[in-house]
Amino acid sequence: MFVKLHFEEWIKNEPGVSENTKELIDEAIICYRAQAYRAAYLFSFLSFQNLLKERMLVASCPPGYDEEYWKGIQSELRNDDKWEAKIIECVERERPAQIFNLSVDTKRQYLYWKDRRNDCAHAKSNKIGVSHVESFWLFFESNLSKFGVGGGKEALLEKLKVFLNPAFTPVDSDPTSIIKEIPLTVDSADYLEVIENVYELTTVDIFGPMKTRVWDEMFKLRGEFLDQLVEFIKTNQSLYTQLLKEDPSKVRFFANDPAFIRSLWYEMKMDFRTYKVIIGLLRHNLIPREELNEMISTVSSNNNDTFFFQVEEPDLLVLEESGFFSEFKTLAFVDMKINDFNWARENRNIIWHLIIRNGFDETIVEALNNTMSNSFIPWRLRDSILELFEEFPKLKEEYIDVNSRINGCLPDKLFNSN
Template identity: 35%
Template sequence: MKIPFLNWTEEQNFSEEAKSLFNESGECYKASAYRAALLFSFLGFQTVLKDRILESRTPKNYQSGEWSQLQNTLLEDDSWDATVIKIVNNKKKSIFSLNDDLINQYMYWKNRRNDCAHAKGNEIGDAHVEAYWLFLKSNSMKFRVNGSKEYILEQIKEFYDPNITPPNASIKPLVSQIPHSIDKKDLESFFQDLKEITASKNYSFTILDSNKSSVWFELLDLDYYSKEIIKFLILKENDSFAAHLISLNPSYVMNFQGENSFIRYMWNNFSHENDYKILLNLIKNNLIPNEELEECFTYMFENVESALFSIQDSFYEPFNEFEIEILKNTSFFEIFYSLAFKQMRIGGDFNWGNRNKHLVIKYLEEFKMDNTIAVALNNCKSALYPPWHLNSLLNDFFERNSEEEDKYNELLHTGNPIPFE
């Protein structure tokens, strides 16, 4: 069975050299060679720190030449380890953003490493190794190079520049560097800068450029940052930006669990046919309170085109059978029945009928026709301003389903049905 700490190292953006040292530490631990286990773990983290320094651009308190010279010393096999220790312990000209307590903890483990390396009298056991592993899991991301925020933002700009980056490239490796580059206290300013980089310039209000959305989705997948990102996105000035982000991948709406005000704002501004996909994900994740469902569904019927209920006419992937079943398990179709057929909105409101034309057809495909439905359909033909687009679809539906047309005529046999032909 693999040691949990090693599972954690595999999930980190560590170099193969660092991972190899951590794996060797694990083998020593399983063999009860605890001094060796702690020694290799310390070297593994030293390698992580060395890699971060070598991969970073010049921090704000260093000159370019001075930084290059420091990086060169880390390439020397005989002295790089001692250089990393000096860098961490340099409080006058710090490279890592560390408080005194964290530096002291690091130096404590450096001294325990020395106990292992030089066979000093202090006993080293499994508890020491496990405690050091907990220290790394809790604090490794806090060892960041000053000035990395600007560097990361510049890299993101370059990633979205088609002259530099091929279209099939993944931004995931770049995003994986962010947790050890941006401190949580700097996150809001980082997200604000990132918003400006990824915003579309073609609108009077700020929305996300769909071609630059991948960085946000990758960030939302990082547990370390997800809460902070949501906190930023639900700020009032970011409402339209966040709503457009969700529209590009509706499944991510589940990240907004508990943000009731934002969720209500979002569905209260639905206007696009693909917003039905967001609605479906809101329902799947129980994000709309039961007492607001009728209001929400009524809003959809009043404002959103129903093309997702059609295989032929939807620009997006239409609802499948499983998704229709999800809607059936709510009051969605009952409320639609009441508005469309009982209140005869399909015939009495030209725009309402045409907007919901595909939903009318889907209802007829999924449920039995009754007298209320037949009367409402008949009213569509006799209305002063008939919904022509809906009537055209009804003609096609009855041509494909002659038994349904017979049922329609049968239900209205005591009245004066207008044939669909």
Template identity: 30%
Template sequence: MILPIEKWIAEQNFPVEATNLLDEGIICYKSGAYRAGLLFSYLGFEKIIKNRLLDARRPDNIHEGAWGNIQRDVNNDSKWEETVFDTITGFSNMPIFLQDNKKREEMNRHLSYWRDRRNDAAHAKENEINNAHVEVFWTFMQSNIPKLVVRGSRAAILDNIKLHFDSRYTPEGSDFSHIIQQIKHSLYEEDLKSFYKDVKEVFEDLHPFYPFISDSEMNSFWNEIFKLGEPFSTSLVQYFKSEDGADVFIIVIQDFPRHIALFHEEKQFIHNLWYEKIKDFEDPYKIMSALLRNSLIEERNQEEALKKLILNLNNKIPSDGLDFMLLNQYGYLNHFRKLVFGIDSETKTLINDFSWGNKNLNPVRHYLEHNGLDDEVVNSLCRVFMAQPYPDKMCANLKDYFNNHKDIKEEFIRISEGLRATPPTSLGFNS
């Protein structure tokens, strides 16, 4: 049977030496060796804090000499355990961990109690140690490990990020999971939004055009933050909704559109995303399909959302077959046909709109390749390109398309004859 504490440990990615001690404690607990179970669990807890002290930068309130002594002693096999205890319970005038006085005093009382029980277990004292002691200590550990954050951890993490994403010091593509784990174990929830702002500033310093020019590695960093789950993902959602994070959101969600599901409670944000911000995405199909896939657009708004997509295609075609299939299930090609070729529409025919027509050559080709010709489309093309003014780039594009697809060109002629319409010479048809 897997215990809740085992599931919790598996989710934390603690240092191997700490995890091994905690695992030993669980094995002993399951075997009924409760003294050993408590001892190994206590040592595992202290190993976690030891590694945090080693990973952290010197807190501003601690003198260099004192910090150097701490770093030296936690690496000393005969001193490390006592040193970890002292850094948590001592230094009352110059606290190393981010806690107010009341919380620090409470922590000191609890930890002193558990050190006494650890000594009872280690030295076979008469005080009884049973299963309840081990279980309560696990609860204490789960509750307090997130609170034991070293002052200076945030600055140290930002320094590590700066070095990692600077190609002068770290090869591109290098693993940064150690930084993600530092974030997971070294920051308070209330500090996350401001931390994300600091990360963006680091990225901007390293990449002057970020986030206006996307960077796949930096985007992957934000993806890993999303994957940490609560509270990191929720805080990142709030940061991306802010004015400072909005531009980063655009490029990150473009690369990782599945995370749009995390914004499901942000109704106004989602509405504005498809109504207005869809134009800011390099590949708007990805975003629209992600919104529809996650049921984030109400049924009454889906037709309008697809129209907004078509108006803002940026000359892109769907890059993912599954996205294209999904969009078609919601009527994408039918709406495209109506809007672009002016069929059953009271609005201006988009293919004859100079701004849209000259900018969206690829989507029109893509439509013809997947939907072919019909009477209404042929009639629309004959009407639009029979005489100027019409979008010249679109005209040249279609002429090239028909010249390179003889079968489609012959079908166009056949349909136009049935309509008693004249194929436009501007599209490469003989008069």
């Protein structure tokens, strides 16, 4: 069993590397381990060339080039007999403009490694050894992000501005192709500026349809690009609140920051969509068991009777399997929070779902008997129980049966409400 090489680990996790390129890398590594260094170098350089080809094939026409002329270049890249020579020509090209916006030094290094490739391919007398292969891998890792087509970051930002302007772009347009260009055209060190620009462009009406899709596609990037996106979002409460309300499953991207996860349920202002974020946290097991009771107490204290009104079955299953309902039942019917008028009113929807799923037991019936026998009762909760009886007559019968078992006294306000 071989220990994985640093380069091998890096390339496997690098965004924008196709399976075809990874196969070439695999061949290079097999040759490297067999000490066939000329072959290892050839496959390594070929994989770099293949990456540049793939970037050019998906790139829009770069500044300074005619659209038809650019399509002609892309056509030659699809020709198995011409593509590699065409890549070298495009890297060297200065007129009418650079295709790859490279410094003189980076271009000089590339041409040096191109000549070493020729040494291997044409069996020249220059020796190619392990140091050449490993040094090229360092060049590969250090410079891949510099080989962006079409003006790099500035051109990409311009595309995003056009895309996010409804005067130029239909609202049902797909930003996937633009976002996929990010790992190919933007150095990870410059990505924060891209994120900041996207935020500025989406600040007003952040969830217009195409703006939502831009954020969704950015979450599909990997490595440093995803890490920077997550860190930026965590610093902006209005942004992460809106994003998580729109798609609660995104909480999984913040799983490695327990303090941030805690702040979501502890500080987030409840509204009719916030409960979905709470369910998202439970669904992805992001609330430690020892914090569950505190979370439920906090959420229920900030709840509203317009929340948890129409909860879908998959969400109810999460509330049950996570232990939410069990802890909530203790809070409501053992700690007797239902005696608190405001708490009982605001949490009556959760109580409704809890009873529908689990029915009445001795704990619930005894608690309701006591609460509904008082002079002043939480009448909104009373109304919900009466509606429950009317909609589900068997639950009313169950209540009466359980009450009989505990020799309880049925409260008039539930059973003689007329």
